[in-house]
Amino acid sequence: MKKRKVVYIVSDIDKSLAFEWTTQYLKPHVDLFFILIGKKKTVLSGYLQNAFVPYEVIADDDYKSNLQRWLQIRSIIRRERPDAVHTHLWRATMLGLTAAWFCRVKKRILTRHHATLHYVEYPSGRKWDVLCNSLATDVIAISENVKDIVVHRDGTPPHKVHVVHHGFDLSYFRDIDQFRVNAIRQKYKLTGYPVVGVISRYLKLKGIQYIIPAFKKLLIEYPEAHLVLANAHGDYANDIKGQLRELSGTSYTEILFEEDLAALYKVFDVFVHVPTDQHAEAFGQTYIEALAARVPSVFTQSGVAPEFIEDERNALVVDYKDDDAILLSMKRILENPELRSSLITNGEKSLLDKFSLEIMISKLVKIYNAS
Numbered sequence: 001m002k003k004r005k006v007v008y009i010v011s012d013i014d015k016s017l018a019f020e021w022t023t024q025y026l027k028p029h030v031d032l033f034f035i036l037i038g039k040k041k042t043v044l045s046g047y048l049q050n051a052f053v054p055y056e057v058i059a060d061d062d063y064k065s066n067l068q069r070w071l072q073i074r075s076i077i078r079r080e081r082p083d084a085v086h087t088h089l090w091r092a093t094m095l096g097l098t099a100a101w102f103c104r105v106k107k108r109i110l111t112r113h114h115a116t117l118h119y120v121e122y123p124s125g126r127k128w129d130v131l132c133n134s135l136a137t138d139v140i141a142i143s144e145n146v147k148d149i150v151v152h153r154d155g156t157p158p159h160k161v162h163v164v165h166h167g168f169d170l171s172y173f174r175d176i177d178q179f180r181v182n183a184i185r186q187k188y189k190l191t192g193y194p195v196v197g198v199i200s201r202y203l204k205l206k207g208i209q210y211i212i213p214a215f216k217k218l219l220i221e222y223p224e225a226h227l228v229l230a231n232a233h234g235d236y237a238n239d240i241k242g243q244l245r246e247l248s249g250t251s252y253t254e255i256l257f258e259e260d261l262a263a264l265y266k267v268f269d270v271f272v273h274v275p276t277d278q279h280a281e282a283f284g285q286t287y288i289e290a291l292a293a294r295v296p297s298v299f300t301q302s303g304v305a306p307e308f309i310e311d312e313r314n315a316l317v318v319d320y321k322d323d324d325a326i327l328l329s330m331k332r333i334l335e336n337p338e339l340r341s342s343l344i345t346n347g348e349k350s351l352l353d354k355f356s357l358e359i360m361i362s363k364l365v366k367i368y369n370a371s
Contacts, residue, residue, distance in 0.1 A: 004083040004368050005031040009073065009096035011089045015043035015259070018285075019088075021169055023053055025361045030368055033080050035073060037091050066095065074099040084109060084368050094128060097135045109367065111140040111164075115149055115282040115303065120205070129154055138367055140164045142283040143304040149279065162367060165304065166283055167360030170351055173262045173292035180263040188253050190267050192224035194334055197268030197295065199261070199286050202234030207274040207300065207321065209236075212243040214272075214326035219251060221331070227252040230264060265293035270333045275302035276320050288355050291315070291347035296340045298329040308354055312339075314347040 010019065026032060034048055034055035048055045056076055063069040073095055077085065084107035085100035087093040093110050100108045110132055118125035133139055133156040141147035141163050150156045196215055200206040215227045232254035244252060258264050271290040275281050281303025290297045297315045299305055311317035316332065318325035333340050
């Protein structure tokens with residue numbers, strides 16, 4: 001059977017392991033073409049070039065207005081004549097879906113990467129979510145949480161919505177050379193014990209404001225403890241930095257971006273990710289990454305977590321907005337070797353049946369090939 005041609009439209013991405021893995025695993029099944037919206041040169045565009053995957057960049061420097069970008073996207077779609085268009089992220093979805101609808105592309109697919117953002121933070125975006133859902137023939141929800149929002153809040157017909165979890169090369173986070181781990185320790189001078197890891201943007205809904213006071217109390221019993229805050233940027237930064245000023249400057253490290261993320265996970269003695277409610281996360285890739293890296297973790301149930309995280313089995317689960325519970329759980333992990341070992345073993349096992357790349361690709365191909 002002739003392979004279906006699928007145009008991926010992606011906006012505002014520089015480097016993305018997810019798209020690199022997806023490209024690698026999809027190539028045998030579909031004829032891929034990428035439209036990248038944003039910067040002229042990115043790590044992703046370089047990857048596509050090296051992988052011999054055709055692409056075209058709609059650079060903001062070249063196409064100053066959304067109308068110009070839309071016209072160019074429409075022109076590419078007309079030229080490529082794809083069987084399906086699949087959009088990712090906000091600008092790609094708005095511009096790409098409307099252009100694909102205008103060009104009468106048979107299958108118009110969007111992946112919904114956000115949860116209640118437009119209900120909580122930016123209500124003006126809700127009407128655009130509804131519009132995009134209506135223009136799409138298929139909406140991919142990255143978790144059951146997102147499906148619930150798309151169907152019951154946005155009002156999308158259930159038959160259009162498919163749950164397809166992100167797929168991961170789990171070995172990428174597990175099989176790390178000790179030289180790389182040592183290099184990360186030296187780079188950030190992480191010599192104390194324990195190292196408490198957080199990988200999350202500085203957003204109020206991520207719950208970092210509850211981790212810092214928990215860590216401050218942990219320092220009383222573990223004066224050499226060190227807090228690592230990676231992806232340390234976002235619109236809640238002023239509040240978080242205000243809390244950090246209450247700590248000694250030698251007890252924490254902020255990291256804007258670290259390319260060797262897998263090795264960074266490996267320096268953590270405990271990992272904490274505590275979004276402030278069930279819908280704060282659309283998915284929460286860090287849940288999977290931390291467990292794949294074999295780091296015992298403290299979580300709240302948000303995004304995809306309720307689908308596989310079980311308290312005391314593969315992580316310790318705490319209530320939302322509870323710094324005392326975070327402190328207690330961190331101490332239990334640090335002070336109970338048997339619990340720590342059990343969480344590591346069960347955490348890794350719990351990923352195999354849900355989050356492999358093979359499962360994700362199989363579901364995507366089925367959607368692309370459906371008549």
